[in-house]
Amino acid sequence: MKIGLIGLGRIGKLYAEILLKNFDEIEVCAFSPRLQKRFYDLTHISRFKFFSSWNSFIGDHSIIGYIIAAPSTTHYEYIKKLIKFGKPIFCEKPLDLSLKRIDKIHELTKDSGFPITIGFNRRFDPDIRQLKKEIQTGTIGTPHIVKITSRDPAPPSIEFLRSSGGLFLDMVIHDFDMARFLLDEEPISIYSEAEVLIDQEIGKIGDFDTAISTLKFPKGTMVVIDNSRRSVYGYDQRIEVFGSKGMITTKNQRDHSVIKYDHKGSHMTPLKDFFIERYYQSYVNEMTEFLKICQGDKGQIVTVNDARQATKIALAAMKSIKNQRQNLIQ
Numbered sequence: 001m002k003i004g005l006i007g008l009g010r011i012g013k014l015y016a017e018i019l020l021k022n023f024d025e026i027e028v029c030a031f032s033p034r035l036q037k038r039f040y041d042l043t044h045i046s047r048f049k050f051f052s053s054w055n056s057f058i059g060d061h062s063i064i065g066y067i068i069a070a071p072s073t074t075h076y077e078y079i080k081k082l083i084k085f086g087k088p089i090f091c092e093k094p095l096d097l098s099l100k101r102i103d104k105i106h107e108l109t110k111d112s113g114f115p116i117t118i119g120f121n122r123r124f125d126p127d128i129r130q131l132k133k134e135i136q137t138g139t140i141g142t143p144h145i146v147k148i149t150s151r152d153p154a155p156p157s158i159e160f161l162r163s164s165g166g167l168f169l170d171m172v173i174h175d176f177d178m179a180r181f182l183l184d185e186e187p188i189s190i191y192s193e194a195e196v197l198i199d200q201e202i203g204k205i206g207d208f209d210t211a212i213s214t215l216k217f218p219k220g221t222m223v224v225i226d227n228s229r230r231s232v233y234g235y236d237q238r239i240e241v242f243g244s245k246g247m248i249t250t251k252n253q254r255d256h257s258v259i260k261y262d263h264k265g266s267h268m269t270p271l272k273d274f275f276i277e278r279y280y281q282s283y284v285n286e287m288t289e290f291l292k293i294c295q296g297d298k299g300q301i302v303t304v305n306d307a308r309q310a311t312k313i314a315l316a317a318m319k320s321i322k323n324q325r326q327n328l329i330q
Contacts, residue, residue: 001025001026001027001064001291001294001295002026002027002028002029002060002062002063002064003019003026003027003028003029003063003064003065003066003067003291003294004029004030004031004057004058004060004063004065004066004067005019005028005029005030005031005066005067005069006030006031006032006066006067006068006069006070006078007032007068007069007070007071007092008030008032008069009069009070009071011069011092012030012032012069012070014276014283015067015069015283015287016028016030016048018280018283018284018287019287020045020047020048022284022287023287023291026047026291027047027048027049028047028048028049029049029051029057029060029063030048030049030050030051031051031052031054031057032050032051032052033052058081058082058085063087064087064088064294064295065087065088065089065090065290065291065293065294066082066085066087066088066089066090067089067090067091067092067290068082068089068090068091068092069092071163072092072093072094072095072096072097072163072164072165072169073097073163075091075092075095075096075105076096076101076104076105079091079105079108079109079116080108083108083109083112086112086113086114087114087294088114088115088116088117088290088293088294089109089114089115089116089117090116090117090118090119090290091116091117091118091119092118092119093118093119093120093173093174093177093307093310094165094169094170094173094307094310094311094314095118095304095307095308095311096307096311097165097169097311099308099311099312099315102304102307102308102311103308105304106304106305106308109304115293115301116304117289117290117293117299117301117302117303118301118302118303118304118306118307119286119302120174120177120181120302120306120307120310121279121282121283121286122174122177122178122279122282123177123178123181123282123286123302124281124282124283124285124286124289124300125279125281125282125285126281126282126285127250128178128181128182128239128250128282131182131239131241131248131250132181132182134241134248135182135183135241135243135248136184138245139245139246139248140241140242140243140244140245140246140247140248141243141244141245141246142219142221142243142244143182143183143221143241143242143243144220144221144222144242144243144244145221145222145223145224145240145241145242146179146182146183146221146222146223146224146239146240146241146242147223147224147225147226147238147239147240147242148175148178148179148223148224148225148226148238148239149225149226149236149237149238149239150171150172150174150175150225150226150227150236150237151226151227151228151229151230151231151235151236151237152171152228152229152230152231152235152274152275153230153231153232153234153235153273153274154229154230155198155199155202155209155229155230156229158201158202158205161202161205161207162205165314166206166207166208166318167194167207167208167209167211167227167229168192168194168211168314168315168317168318169311169314169315171227171229172211172213172225172227172314172317173310173311173313173314175213175225175227176213176215176225176310176313176314176317177302177306177309177310178239179215179217179223179225180306180309180310180313182239182241183217183221183223185217185218185219185221186217186218186309186329187215187216187217187223187313187329188216188217188218188328188329189215189216189326189327189328189329190213190214190215190216190313190316190317190320190326190327190329191213191214191320191325191326191327192211192212192213192214192317192318192320192321193211193212193213193321194208194210194211194212194321195208195209195210195211196208196209196210197209197210198210198228198229198230199229199230202229208321209228209229209230210227210228210229211225211226211227211228211317212224212225212226212227213225213227213317213320215313233270233271234252234270234271234272234273235252235271235272235273235274235275235277235278236252236271237250237252237253237278238250238251238252252271252272253271253272253278254268254269254270254271254272255269255272256269289301312329313329316328316329
C-alpha cells in the first residue's frame with residue numbers, strides 16, 4: 001500500500017520514518033521540489049520513493065491516501081489540489097492560520113465523501129488517553145481546575161518562526177486542543193499574557209517566547225496553561241486535573257525511572273529530549289488510525305472543526321494580549 005507524503009521537513013521525515021519502521025506493508029511516496037539532506041538516509045530503503053515532480057507524484061494512482069506535512073501556509077492549496085482524487089487526507093496542524101481559509105477547506109471537503117483528519121497527535125498519547133478516560137468515568141468527580149505545562153527545551157529557528165504563525169498558533173494550539181479534548185467542551189473566554197524573556201530576536205519578528213493563558217469553560221472549569229520556548233532542564237510536559245473527588249496527573253517521561261544516589265545527591269536520567277521522543281507513540285497511534293481510514297475502515301479522526309476551534313482559541317488569545325483584557329471566544 002502506498003501513502004503519499006507532501007513535505008520533507010522535520011515533521012515530514014518523522015512521518016516517513018514512522019510509516020517505514022512500524023508498518024511493513026506501507027510504501028512511502030514523498031514529494032518535494034528538492035531532496036533535503038535529512039532524507040538521504042531514507043533513499044536506500046526500497047519502500048521509500050522520492051518525487052521532485054508534482055505531476056509524477058499525483059500520477060501514481062495506486063496511492064491510497066495523502067499526508068500533508070508541508071508548511072502551514074501551503075496546506076489550503078495542497079488540499080485543493082488533492083481533493084479531486086477522492087482519497088483520505090491527513091494534514092499536520094495547524095490546518096491553516098486563517099479561520100476564513102479553514103472554513104473554505106470545510107466547504108471543499110464536507111461533501112467529498114472522504115475524511116480529512118488533522119494532526120493533533122497528543123490526543124493519541126497513551127497517558128493522555130488514560131487521563132481522559134479517568135475524567136469521563138468520574139474518578140475525580142467534576143473537574144474544577146486543569147493545569148497544563150508545556151515548555152520546549154529550546155526555541156526553533158527565527159526562520160521557522162517567521163512562517164509558523166507564532167507561539168500561539170504553532171505551539172500553544174496543542175494545549176488549547178488538549179483542554180477541549182479533555183473536557184469535551186468549548187471555552188467561553190480566555191485571558192492571556194505573553195512576554196519575550198528568552199531571545200529578543202523573537203520579539204523583533206512580533207512573536208513571544210513565554211506565555212500564560214487562563215480559560216473559562218461553560219460548567220465553570222478553569223484551565224491554566226503555561227508555555228515557554230526554553231526549559232533548561234528538558235522537555236517539560238505535565239497535566240494536572242483537580243476535581244471534586246480528587247486529582248489526576250501526568251508526569252514527564254524519562255528513558256527509565258531509576259534514581260542514583262551518591263555523595264553529590266540523587267540523580268535521574270534526563271527528561272525525554274523533545275516532542276518526537278516524548279510523543280513518539282502518539283504519532284504511531286495516529287498513523288495507525290489514518291491507515292485504517294485509507295483502507296476503508298473506521299478510524300479515529302481529528303476533524304476540521306477541531307482544528308477550527310483550536311485556531312479560534314489561539315486567535316482569541318492573541319487578541320487578549322493585544323487588548324490586555326479577557327476576551328470572549330465567539
